[in-house]
Amino acid sequence: MSSADKSSDKPFLSVQTIVLAEIGWAVSALLFFLLFGVTAQGEVRPLWYSLGTSIFEAVAFLVASLLCFRNWRSSQIVSGRGVWLGIGLGMFFYFLGNLLFSYWELGLGLEAAVSPADFFFVLTYVFLLWGMFQAVFSRRLNLELWQKGVIVAIAIVGIAIAILLSTAKPAEQPTARLDLGYAAEASALKAIPGFPLEGSVRTLFSTAQTLEFPAFNFAAMTESSWAPMVAAQPAPAESPPSQAPEWAIGLEQQLKPLELPLNWFYLLCDVLLLVLATTLLLAFWGGRFSQSWRMIAAAAFSLYIADIWFKYATTILTDYKSGGLPEVFWVFSGVLFGIGAALEYDLSSRSRRAGSRRRA
Template structure:
């Protein structure tokens, strides 16, 4: 795998760092254009009458954009785990990789429940995998912060506190709203839904705080760019989750596929970009170390 990033033959490799980053950016832009152009609801005849709905093919497309983003990200993270030269730590990338693949599987079950079964997708089997995602990604990000041995300035701690307070307040405000309509879900789902909802809220806020710490801790370091991408991915996941909770509670019979759900796709893309940038930086550092030993 190390030959893939051999700078002596950059034009011969389709999997060079530049090509993978460009592919990630292209996927993010295509997703944005797709959401912008086709997310509008159109009047549709249903059994209950005419309702504004999004086309089914559009909903399928949003699931495909999201699935490919997280599947690709998971593969790139696991590649970091297999590398002996990775800077941050192989277990960190193993945990993120498992989290990304779990989100991919969760999205598959979510889409299947909503599109094929025509049922309320929350809660569903997919939530098992979403919970796994938060647990593993949270563990990985905490491990990365601890490995940095943070020594922040007072003003940096103030930034973390400010974001923690504002992020918690927004999450609480949105999640405490009364749902616009009761969904037809099973009794067991009615009981577990509040627990899952608050688990996601607390996890989103914690990831937001850790992401802020990562930005400050890794700023200006050798692998700073890769972890800025990881932090941006956590911010994107927070935005997408907050929007979905707000829309579900405030919009009558909300149908997934809203424009801000593009942040789910961007989150997966940014995790992948962070992985490939760290892989490249780690190999470059390894080559430099070998060069010093020869000299």
């Protein structure tokens, strides 16, 4: 082998540099989420924080896709180039979907259950599962009985979680409790001819209870006594009109019927991802190339955790805004996919170089 060939095989960045940079990015993302992501109840996260979380996710998945494509283009990869093509396309489509979702949510101010970004997220699952299926079933796996039992148990748990999330209902908004003494006066108060709306009644009851006033004899009150109090009550605040363009609102309405099938598709893919990650973790626990595939399995687990949390938050929690702490697992997923790709490239390159020296 000539010196020119040796220099061409040498990567631009060493595997140590890539791994340290990926770990640094993950730690920075975790600190960013911890320091700025925790807000008081009812407080809205600032725009710069949402942009920061999107940047952390986008960079992690873009770098992971580039590292996977490097493996795909290399003829030295032992695990198969098609595996890394599938994973790389999955990472790249997630990068595009994340950018479009950020624009849809932050730029247009829309919080649709289905957006054009879902087109890229669907492609993410399709290609990612295709790549991981190749990694698992392209070789003969000799799993022991207890390992198969673990995989079945994980699958059952994943299916149970998917069913619970698909059938869950949003939590009801808490309502103020009225004291029984004041609530007893409500019927008499409503019986007064010409009495206004029930909302004003609730406001009067709540105010009296807070100030610990004795129970009023509302039935004896005249219109001249309660009319000023009713007039002083503020009108309910109206939500500001949407500033999104008409084409975006129209597209949102057209995509609305796809919400249910897409939810089931994501949940099914998450279960498959969980099973494949468990299989990879058990099958590649030992051996020379186990490090890279343990990273890939951990990346799949992280993606599953983030997806399930987001599904739970948007289904159960009321008025949830993206950017919660568990969403940092999306960043971890991209980072771990990138580390796994870098380790696989390094191990494959060293294996081929060692074989060339032995033949020489």
